[in-house]
Amino acid sequence: MSNLSDSSLAILGQEVPLGRVDKALKELWGADAARTRASLMNIAVYSEDPDSLERNTQLLGEITREHSCRGLLILALPDQTPPQARAWITAHCQLYGGHKSVCSEQISFVLAGGKADQVRNIVFAHLDSDLPLVFCWQGDLTENFDERLYSVIDMLFVDSSTWCKPETDFDRLQFAISQNTARFRVYDLSWLRSHSLRTALATCFQSKLALEQLPLLRRMEITHASGHRVAALLMVAWVAVRLKCTLDICQKGLCLITAEGQRIEVLVTDNGAGDPLQGIFMHSDAANISVTRVSGSQYAKARVEIGDHLSEEMLPADLGSDGELIGSQLARLGGQSLYFQMVPMLRGML
Amino acid sequence: MPDLENPFQETLIQRHRAESCTVVIFGATGDLTHRKLIPALYNLAVDGDLPPQFKVVGFARRDKPDDVFRAELEESNKKNSRQGHDAALWSSFGQSIHYHQSEFQDVEGYKSLKTLLDSFDKERGAPANRLFYLASAPEFFDQIMLKLRESGLNEGAGDKFSRVVCEKPFGKDLKTAQHLNEVVSQTFHEKDTYRIDHYLGKETAQNIMVLRFANLMFEPLWNSRYIDHVEITCSENLGMEGGRGGYYDTAGALRDMVQNHLFQLLSLVAMEPPTGLSADAVRDEKVKVIRSLRRWRGAKEVAENVIRAQYTAGSVDGVDRVGYRQEDRVNPQSNTESYVALRLYVDTWRWQGVPFYIRMGKQLPKKATEISIHFKNPPQIPFATETMNGTSNSLVIRIQPDEGISMGMLSKTPGQSLLLQSVKMDFRYSSSFGKASPEAYERLLLDAMSGDATLFARRDEVENAWTFIDEIEHAWHNEGEQPPMCEYPAGSWGPKEADELLHADGRAWRRL
Ligand SMILES: NC(=O)c1ccc[n+]([C@@H]2O[C@H](COP(=O)([O-])OP(=O)(O)OC[C@H]3O[C@@H](n4cnc5c(N)ncnc54)[C@H](OP(=O)(O)O)[C@@H]3O)[C@@H](O)[C@H]2O)c1
Numbered sequence: 001m002s003n004l005s006d007s008s009l010a011i012l013g014q015e016v017p018l019g020r021v022d023k024a025l026k027e028l029w030g031a032d033a034a035r036t037r038a039s040l041m042n043i044a045v046y047s048e049d050p051d052s053l054e055r056n057t058q059l060l061g062e063i064t065r066e067h068s069c070r071g072l073l074i075l076a077l078p079d080q081t082p083p084q085a086r087a088w089i090t091a092h093c094q095l096y097g098g099h100k101s102v103c104s105e106q107i108s109f110v111l112a113g114g115k116a117d118q119v120r121n122i123v124f125a126h127l128d129s130d131l132p133l134v135f136c137w138q139g140d141l142t143e144n145f146d147e148r149l150y151s152v153i154d155m156l157f158v159d160s161s162t163w164c165k166p167e168t169d170f171d172r173l174q175f176a177i178s179q180n181t182a183r184f185r186v187y188d189l190s191w192l193r194s195h196s197l198r199t200a201l202a203t204c205f206q207s208k209l210a211l212e213q214l215p216l217l218r219r220m221e222i223t224h225a226s227g228h229r230v231a232a233l234l235m236v237a238w239v240a241v242r243l244k245c246t247l248d249i250c251q252k253g254l255c256l257i258t259a260e261g262q263r264i265e266v267l268v269t270d271n272g273a274g275d276p277l278q279g280i281f282m283h284s285d286a287a288n289i290s291v292t293r294v295s296g297s298q299y300a301k302a303r304v305e306i307g308d309h310l311s312e313e314m315l316p317a318d319l320g321s322d323g324e325l326i327g328s329q330l331a332r333l334g335g336q337s338l339y340f341q342m343v344p345m346l347r348g349m350l
Numbered sequence: 351m352p353d354l355e356n357p358f359q360e361t362l363i364q365r366h367r368a369e370s371c372t373v374v375i376f377g378a379t380g381d382l383t384h385r386k387l388i389p390a391l392y393n394l395a396v397d398g399d400l401p402p403q404f405k406v407v408g409f410a411r412r413d414k415p416d417d418v419f420r421a422e423l424e425e426s427n428k429k430n431s432r433q434g435h436d437a438a439l440w441s442s443f444g445q446s447i448h449y450h451q452s453e454f455q456d457v458e459g460y461k462s463l464k465t466l467l468d469s470f471d472k473e474r475g476a477p478a479n480r481l482f483y484l485a486s487a488p489e490f491f492d493q494i495m496l497k498l499r500e501s502g503l504n505e506g507a508g509d510k511f512s513r514v515v516c517e518k519p520f521g522k523d524l525k526t527a528q529h530l531n532e533v534v535s536q537t538f539h540e541k542d543t544y545r546i547d548h549y550l551g552k553e554t555a556q557n558i559m560v561l562r563f564a565n566l567m568f569e570p571l572w573n574s575r576y577i578d579h580v581e582i583t584c585s586e587n588l589g590m591e592g593g594r595g596g597y598y599d600t601a602g603a604l605r606d607m608v609q610n611h612l613f614q615l616l617s618l619v620a621m622e623p624p625t626g627l628s629a630d631a632v633r634d635e636k637v638k639v640i641r642s643l644r645r646w647r648g649a650k651e652v653a654e655n656v657i658r659a660q661y662t663a664g665s666v667d668g669v670d671r672v673g674y675r676q677e678d679r680v681n682p683q684s685n686t687e688s689y690v691a692l693r694l695y696v697d698t699w700r701w702q703g704v705p706f707y708i709r710m711g712k713q714l715p716k717k718a719t720e721i722s723i724h725f726k727n728p729p730q731i732p733f734a735t736e737t738m739n740g741t742s743n744s745l746v747i748r749i750q751p752d753e754g755i756s757m758g759m760l761s762k763t764p765g766q767s768l769l770l771q772s773v774k775m776d777f778r779y780s781s782s783f784g785k786a787s788p789e790a791y792e793r794l795l796l797d798a799m800s801g802d803a804t805l806f807a808r809r810d811e812v813e814n815a816w817t818f819i820d821e822i823e824h825a826w827h828n829e830g831e832q833p834p835m836c837e838y839p840a841g842s843w844g845p846k847e848a849d850e851l852l853h854a855d856g857r858a859w860r861r862l
Binding site: 040066067068196198199200201202203205206207208209211212214242243244294297298299301309311312313314315316331338 | 354355356357358359360369370395396397398402403436438439442443473474475476782783785
């Protein structure tokens, strides 16, 4: 654990011996006169990145703002020797109207030499009983993502934009889902990141006028920030699936071909900095339909221009941080079937 | 794409989104519009739940341009919006607001309104749904309905709907309610008539059905075999502030709160499981509860079961309060009750012999609305009963404030002796769900726009409730020997006669 400085560990709270975690938590809440601990679920955040502790403590803090839970923060360093496991406890309390309202506990583990066995055992031993397990797996789905572990997960969050080996990761994910023992639903942050943009685009096509333009589309552009190409490609895949198009990758780039044989040129543009997904633009000869993020605000502008007709609407934009995305998905629940319809097409574009 | 269906629709389905709509508010310069309706619509915009190409038209008497109207609403939105005020969003939302000056009585004003609405549809490229919201004093309902009919606005444009939302009070007795219903039904179909009861829009009221019908552990006990009695309390720590006395003195606690809000809560607690979740399936069951209320014969029986009272001078929250009859705009000889307590029986198989005690009062010690279910004692308790402080279990559903559910049960106290004590298991919405609940009006406006009438009162519910209430009012005001008007000091929990109502049955009001 040499490369983890004391200051990076300090954020985790009070260090406790591994066997005393439950006792220490009891003491922690015993000292709380407000008795405001509440829990609706277990949320585990797993990472193998040594620099992730601070970021993930903030992530849990953000999620607990709306979802009281027992948080497990796990940093596994499978290749580090000698093997050693350490634990810390702390609490996230949220203030509402000036008084302490929701308090959630966080137990953090740093597992040097942490292989699948150890990770699994740490998770099993520290779950709050009867409550569902939400697991946020950061980075590639490594060997530690094993069957005994994922068979207890109820909701799995991954982020395919951060995968170094997406082919292997998608294979692992699809294999896991096909197992009888797997009951979890998968949520890919790259897909969730476009939720509001997709909703806004759907809103643009609520009118007959706009719908008539759909078969006449010739060009589509999606703009994104660096590191979010997968999220943009998932948008392309979504449009393709919804319009029943096939994909054509030619020298000029990406193209969607409708059932009627119409070609829609697709441009996916990396704008460098900014919000993960910044805009979607659709053009026919007569229409320009777009949804663009209004910079510096929580809203996106949905714009439909067809000949003389112009309508504009402000709609909620996608949430910026991973914590907000996960939090809103926990509130919304919802299925995963739509996402898995996109995956084969996405894999064709990777 | 011959059928012209939105292929991206799937994304919208999860969102409870209504189709394109124009909302017309009659009485739009009033308090309700400023404090509740516009902030509710704005907050729907914050969440992206407004229909596309949405418009609001404010209809009132004073002349003012759109931008003045918008600026006034913006100011009040800053004060009243649940999720704060965002200037960028308002600049877009505000553009959807328009003002239309007219007298309610002037048919020309409706014709020009129609022209305005048609011009919006033209802008949209297709007709949109229309929702007429009556936020005016009820004496104008007749006129507004008549003029909507005369101008043809009650008919939807194309295949779109035209709907009406009626604010409370819906009548002041059965006769006036029937008259209003007649007027409304000559103008709109019942399926397009939405009678607001904002209690039904509250999260905890909606949760009553979930609690009962989605959890197996309650429903098997939800009957006269296990339940001793039910209490519904609505207490307010205010009196007639802000000139409310003028209206209140013509209504009273029974008409203002019991006929609508508290009977709705009673229905949700006592109803049978609905056969489905359609608006009518739910309302069919609710209305049966009101129809099953045991009727009283004459003033004597009313007096035995209903206590009415007025507050006298006292103190609430450390502030001295005058008595009801000394309040601003209240008749000094007023015979209107500021407090009422009732003992009701729902004469069904399920509830035979279980009293439902309902109380509502002004100038009580705190603001709270809650339902408490009190279970019977176990048939035999194998412990020394004298060591117990209260032996029965209770389930409390807090409607407001501090929405939540708590359960009271017995537990052994630590120590050598076998002492039992009642302990409380508490679920608070605000500590379990960080997300704030939407305001009742947000939910109700969205439901009205998307055609879900479950949380609105149906004609027969309203009329049956008035039939019952009228009998009490009749005994109070029309017969020879009237039941007494009791008194309670402001800041107390009501008149001693209300305590005696329960003492006579061997019970006492729950301590709030
Ligand atoms: N306020 C609340 O919190 C609340 C809560 C529940 C239910 N309600 C119910 O909602 C309704 C409205 O309440 P409110 O407090 O908003 O009333 P309010 O403040 O008195 O407003 C009355 C509105 O009606 C308009 N008006 C009056 N006479 C008119 C006429 N002849 N022609 C055209 N417009 C006319 C006024 O327009 P001008 O300003 O141009 O005169 C004003 O916009 C009532 O039925 C009330 O019982 C209110």
